[in-house]
Amino acid sequence: MSYQLIETSTLPDPLEIDFEPLNSRYRPMVICSTWLFFLMFMLVMSLTRWQPFIDIHPELIAVYPLGLGIAFLVAILISLYLYIAIPCKQYCLTDTDLHFACGVIFRKIYSQPILRIQHVELKRGPLERTFKLASLQVFSAGGAMHTFEIPGLSLDDAQKIRQFILDHKGVQSDG
Numbered sequence: 001m002s003y004q005l006i007e008t009s010t011l012p013d014p015l016e017i018d019f020e021p022l023n024s025r026y027r028p029m030v031i032c033s034t035w036l037f038f039l040m041f042m043l044v045m046s047l048t049r050w051q052p053f054i055d056i057h058p059e060l061i062a063v064y065p066l067g068l069g070i071a072f073l074v075a076i077l078i079s080l081y082l083y084i085a086i087p088c089k090q091y092c093l094t095d096t097d098l099h100f101a102c103g104v105i106f107r108k109i110y111s112q113p114i115l116r117i118q119h120v121e122l123k124r125g126p127l128e129r130t131f132k133l134a135s136l137q138v139f140s141a142g143g144a145m146h147t148f149e150i151p152g153l154s155l156d157d158a159q160k161i162r163q164f165i166l167d168h169k170g171v172q173s174d175g
Contacts (some may be wrong), residue, residue, distance in 0.1 A: 027151025
């Protein structure tokens with residue numbers, strides 16, 4: 001059996017993949033969901049603080065304004081992080097592979113050959129439906145969990161990518 005040596009200098013650079021950004025509606029959707037969560041949390045704190053049924057310890061009442069302030073500050077910090085992090089999430093579909101890149105500080109690039117994709121799902125929650133977005137979950141053979149998920153795609157793009165993968169996952173490349 002003979003082996004052909006491949007020089008690493010002749011391999012394509014994975015950092016030169018022409019990635020596409022996620023849909024522009026994805027960032028407002030995620031930030032909106034973050035604020036909805038924190039507003040609900042602060043509402044529960046306030047209802048608990050001002051409810052007349054149970055006597056609350058005076059020390060808990062004293063830290064209520066501090067708790068609201070901390071929750072508000074955390075919501076602002078998470079929103080700022082998301083504002084920076086979401087543009088770092090990108091994807092690329094080629095004739096042979098599907099790539100997804102993410103990470104602000106630690107950059108990750110997930111790549112899955114289309115031939116190895118076992119199954120692909122479109123996922124849409126209530127907020128995604130409101131913003132006309134979808135997530136694409138990619139499953140490879142051998143795992144119960146999805147290999148990776150591409151969030152923030154327009155519904156049309158997600159359906160096109162899904163159909164492309166389904167149409168080409170059994171097609172052997174001649175390259």
